[in-house]
Amino acid sequence: MSKTLEIKDLHVNVEDKEILKGINLTIKTGEVHAIMGPNGTGKSTLASTIMGHFKYQVTKGTMELDGENLLDMTVDERSRKGIFLAMQYPNEISGVTNSDFIKTAMQARLGSDEHISLFKFIKEMDKAVSDLKMRSDLPHRYLNEGFSGGEKKRNEILQMKMLKPNFAILDEIDSGLDVDALRIVGENINNMRGEDFGALVITHYERLLDYIDVDYVHIMMNGQIVRTGGKELIAKIDALGYDWLKEELGLEDEEFDNRQHVVLGSCARNPKTENK
Amino acid sequence: MSNEKINKIIGDYKYGFTTEAKDVVNTGKGLSLEVVEAISRYKHEPSWMLEFRKKAYLKFIEMEQPNFGPNLDFIDFNDYTYYIKSSESVENSWEKVPENIKDTFDKLGIPEAEKKYLAGVSTQFESEVVYHNTLKELEELGVLFCDTDTAVRLYPDLVKEYFGKVVPYSDNKYAALNSAVWSGGSFIYVPKGVKLEKPLQSYFRINSEQMGQFERTLIIVDEGASLNYVEGCTAPIYSKDSLHAAVVEIYVKDHGYCRYSTVQNWSNNIVNLVTKRAICSAYAHMEWIDGNIGSMLNMKYPACILNGEGAKGTTVSIAFAGSGQIQDTGAKMIHLAPNTTSTIISKSICRGGGVVNYRGTVKHSPQAVNARSHVECDTIILDDKSRSDTIPFNFVQNQKARIEHEATVSKVSEDQLFYLMSRGLTESQALEMIVMGFIEPFSKELPMEYAIELNQLIKLEMTGSIG
Numbered sequence: 001m002s003k004t005l006e007i008k009d010l011h012v013n014v015e016d017k018e019i020l021k022g023i024n025l026t027i028k029t030g031e032v033h034a035i036m037g038p039n040g041t042g043k044s045t046l047a048s049t050i051m052g053h054f055k056y057q058v059t060k061g062t063m064e065l066d067g068e069n070l071l072d073m074t075v076d077e078r079s080r081k082g083i084f085l086a087m088q089y090p091n092e093i094s095g096v097t098n099s100d101f102i103k104t105a106m107q108a109r110l111g112s113d114e115h116i117s118l119f120k121f122i123k124e125m126d127k128a129v130s131d132l133k134m135r136s137d138l139p140h141r142y143l144n145e146g147f148s149g150g151e152k153k154r155n156e157i158l159q160m161k162m163l164k165p166n167f168a169i170l171d172e173i174d175s176g177l178d179v180d181a182l183r184i185v186g187e188n189i190n191n192m193r194g195e196d197f198g199a200l201v202i203t204h205y206e207r208l209l210d211y212i213d214v215d216y217v218h219i220m221m222n223g224q225i226v227r228t229g230g231k232e233l234i235a236k237i238d239a240l241g242y243d244w245l246k247e248e249l250g251l252e253d254e255e256f257d258n259r260q261h262v263v264l265g266s267c268a269r270n271p272k273t274e275n276k
Numbered sequence: 277m278s279n280e281k282i283n284k285i286i287g288d289y290k291y292g293f294t295t296e297a298k299d300v301v302n303t304g305k306g307l308s309l310e311v312v313e314a315i316s317r318y319k320h321e322p323s324w325m326l327e328f329r330k331k332a333y334l335k336f337i338e339m340e341q342p343n344f345g346p347n348l349d350f351i352d353f354n355d356y357t358y359y360i361k362s363s364e365s366v367e368n369s370w371e372k373v374p375e376n377i378k379d380t381f382d383k384l385g386i387p388e389a390e391k392k393y394l395a396g397v398s399t400q401f402e403s404e405v406v407y408h409n410t411l412k413e414l415e416e417l418g419v420l421f422c423d424t425d426t427a428v429r430l431y432p433d434l435v436k437e438y439f440g441k442v443v444p445y446s447d448n449k450y451a452a453l454n455s456a457v458w459s460g461g462s463f464i465y466v467p468k469g470v471k472l473e474k475p476l477q478s479y480f481r482i483n484s485e486q487m488g489q490f491e492r493t494l495i496i497v498d499e500g501a502s503l504n505y506v507e508g509c510t511a512p513i514y515s516k517d518s519l520h521a522a523v524v525e526i527y528v529k530d531h532g533y534c535r536y537s538t539v540q541n542w543s544n545n546i547v548n549l550v551t552k553r554a555i556c557s558a559y560a561h562m563e564w565i566d567g568n569i570g571s572m573l574n575m576k577y578p579a580c581i582l583n584g585e586g587a588k589g590t591t592v593s594i595a596f597a598g599s600g601q602i603q604d605t606g607a608k609m610i611h612l613a614p615n616t617t618s619t620i621i622s623k624s625i626c627r628g629g630g631v632v633n634y635r636g637t638v639k640h641s642p643q644a645v646n647a648r649s650h651v652e653c654d655t656i657i658l659d660d661k662s663r664s665d666t667i668p669f670n671f672v673q674n675q676k677a678r679i680e681h682e683a684t685v686s687k688v689s690e691d692q693l694f695y696l697m698s699r700g701l702t703e704s705q706a707l708e709m710i711v712m713g714f715i716e717p718f719s720k721e722l723p724m725e726y727a728i729e730l731n732q733l734i735k736l737e738m739t740g741s742i743g
Contacts, residue, residue: 095713
């Protein structure tokens, strides 16, 4: 039976600044949605908010999984309910092996009297490692420690395969991946699609979508979903960028790219121009 | 300072329990030359040991408290009993051991026989065949292994040659105290070229005196020999005697290797002041694997004196300070010869208002040409109440030596917790996993059963660290 993740009029603040300004989005298992949009429009904020990151405060709106209120749940409860977030910048945890971590995470989904068969676990893990064409010593390496950018991203997909969520949110999983890796990741996501699995793919390049079959494409600007369509939207953005849409909507550039500019530190100062 | 005051400091001491053992020999409270003489007499010691004890006692009275680290002025030396020998039929009974201690043992999965030993109910393990076999193997190889009191009687020449040489009684006030009133501890001699494959564990030393307040350990690893010694155990050790001052002396001869692993987990009423020092000849290698979890106040800085060319010293340590605890620990590496190398890896954790300090010394003497040292100190502070300082001293007295020092102090990051929790781990599971990973460089050096116990123990210590 299909499951539904339903987000209505979601408003989110980060440090008292409103980033999401009324998101409406419904995803069913069996579907793959893509969210595209220029930098700084709130795509990653949406991803982290669905997972429940401590930093993001929901000020308005609802988020439900099959009628259950996700906003009342802690991060780990959401995970055990079937939400998964493949992170843009996965953390490194020294001293904890990948296999220990994944096994603990799998065990967390079971009752206290159920236990994972070690033999099955190792077999499944080995298969996932080879599906993703990762180094065979991966299970024994420390979680993301010393991994290249691409390895970290593949490791996120590996965790997704092992944990089998109902809804996976993939936050810029394509950054740092070369074409071959992109294809492998795409294949693995396509293979998981089914009546128990739906995905929300966040990207600002259309490249990844060459490898993933998407049903819906949403364009996000200025903290809102401003356009929803099918694959044809991808081709249009590929050809024309986002300017046409900005014009249609009457958005000014600074309205959506209003993040603080990076201020360079002392090493970039020019003493001649200072103290003026 | 009275017991009352000490009790105040430690708060409600969770693990205390009373015993009603009838003491056969008890020197009573307080320390004097008469008490020192009495101890020596009870032990039927040779006169040189009595003389050593007396000289040490006089030095002890004269010496000041250490001029570094936590204040020790609260210690009232007249408030302690320095020697008690319990009657042979130990009258402590398992029934009298409080439930929470039994629970801890259960949670750690400690076998029945060991539990009773740890709770002070039996003075030795039930004689098990495996221990006898181990002892027999050692005997065939010519290895000497017994408690230090026995060694004084059986191997007087060896003991006399090495005892009190690497840690002289005048070294510090607590080394002097130990030298005056020591009792128990391990004596090990590994003959030339004998390499012991299996770790030698202190509890193989059956029929010996129980772990005590003033243990004295002496280990000699002869040329080309190798020893991996594991002292004590990770399980909590309950002692009603609140002042502990042990001395460990180790000699590693040319091309010898010695690893000394210990996890100190005294109950939280103990002041533990330990002097541990090894001296390495040419191309010898000494490794201290040192875990500090228990006690109210713990001062311990395992040292290696690298006295021969190419000698090598390693210390890997952890310290965990919870509520009401001060762990002032570290390492010392004294390079006195060319091409000597040393490594210090120190991992510290504090929570619940605990204080954990790293205090270390690395010294390269003028003779230590091309000496190299690498020091790594990492600390995790788990809450806003707890404190940590890193206090390294580096002395370089020649132009061709190299010291690297790295130190990190961090809190567990929100993003790391979020990452682990997003995979379904609860907040406490996530925190536990991060801390376990943090101490992994230490725990991987322990024999497996110890590593498992240590992990269990840290988990127990971490309980309640959230919310």
